[in-house]
Amino acid sequence: MRPEYQAPPELFYDETEASKYTQNSRIIEIQRKLTERAIELLNLPEGKSALVLDVGCGSGLSGDVLTEHGHVWVGCDISKAMLDVASEREVAGDLMLHDAGQGFSFRTGVFDGCIGISVIQWLCNADKKTNVPIRRLTRFFQTLYTAMKRGGRAVFQFYPDSSQQMELITSSAMRAGFSGGLVVDYPHSTKAKKYYLCLFAGMAQKLPTALGAEESCVRGSVDVGGRETIRKRSIKKKQKDKNWVLEKKQRLREQGRDVRPDSKYTARKRRPKF
Amino acid sequence: MRLLTHNMLASPVKGANNAFPLKLVCEKKEVMEADFDAEMVKHLLSRVEYDALRATVESIGEGPLPVWDDGLKENEDFLRQMHHILLEIHVIEGELECPASGRKFKISDGIPNMLINEEEV
Secondary structure (H helix, E strand, O other), X not given: OOHHHHOXXXXXXXXXXXXXXXXXXXXXXXXXXXXXXHHHHHOOOOOOOOEEEEEOOOOOHHXXXXXXXXXXXXXXXXXXXHHHHHHHOOOOOEEEEOOHHHOOOEOOOOEEEEEEEOOHHHHHOOXXXXXXXXXXXXXXXXXXXXXXXXXXXXXXXXXXXXXXXXXXXXXXXXXXXXXXXXXXXOOOOOOOOEEEEEEEEOOOOOOOOOOOOHHHHHOOOOOOOOOOOOOOOOOOOOOOOHHHHHHHHHHHHHOOOOOOOOOOOOOOOOOOOO | OEHHHHHHEOOOOOOOOOOOOOEEEEEEEEEOOOOOOHHHHXXXXXXXXXXXXXXXXXXXXXXXXXXXXXXXXXXXXXXXXXXXXXXXXXXXXXXXXXXXXXOXXXXXXXXXXXXXXXXXX
């Protein structure tokens, strides 16, 4: 079952769940790869350090990758347990206990970029009566837009549970003023397929190309329907067995024709080689 | 929480109209050394509200910082001082206070709690 259906994020990411993010090498590896790709999509100026916001920073695994790339970052998360793990690990960025659905309260245009790894699908949860997904998403994207420098990018890797959810998230972002769209890496693979919402604040830019999607991009021809020849349905002919042969001979005899007498060889089976 | 982050935060309280800066009450602070990179500090300076930073720095008993002057951006000593102020001083225990509504946000273990109630959004 998807974690989003089990409990709200502040409860789901408790101490046991948080400890997985420092001990489980598989989780660490996956988080690392996703962050590397998100940073690649952010397309920050080469060799320069930037100020990056990490939404849902958790235990700071994504932050570590940002630090390795030489960026200064600020992370926020709703789970206290995850932040405690991050502060124990002495990550380089600043941490903040904050609910992304309540919107940010940063000054205008301070961040060069923003990343969020496996986070924004959580905003679609209505755990409480007061949680309205569309309102939370709108507030999130609007305040994020304010906090970002014009021309900056925000990249969110997420796991949509349905196409409606994908549509809801994308349209909320567009309404907040972002341009951009979805980049789907390895769209033909069930396992390696990853969704990245790639948003541009202010200036429209070319959407980066997805990984592993070459075949679908290169294909220049268009399928035209209705031009195939319709195959005739093959009607299975009735097997002419021994009975049929005997009956036919009888009929011909009654017509007075010259018919060979029935014997044990009449309509006998031939060997397969025939 | 470092002073860099404090300088970027406005009040999240509804009706406070993004009041800035939040009043910082510092009960415990620590200095953690970080590598100095002049280009990075220059870049961060372009994002900082210098006057607000100056007031905050004085209120927690650091500094004093010089009055802003465009020539300072090339001054190595000043950049080192800014590096220390923005990236090395960590507020471990303390409080942030919204200047408009008086709402307080606790900082514990270096992590400010910026959660607000649903009515305040």
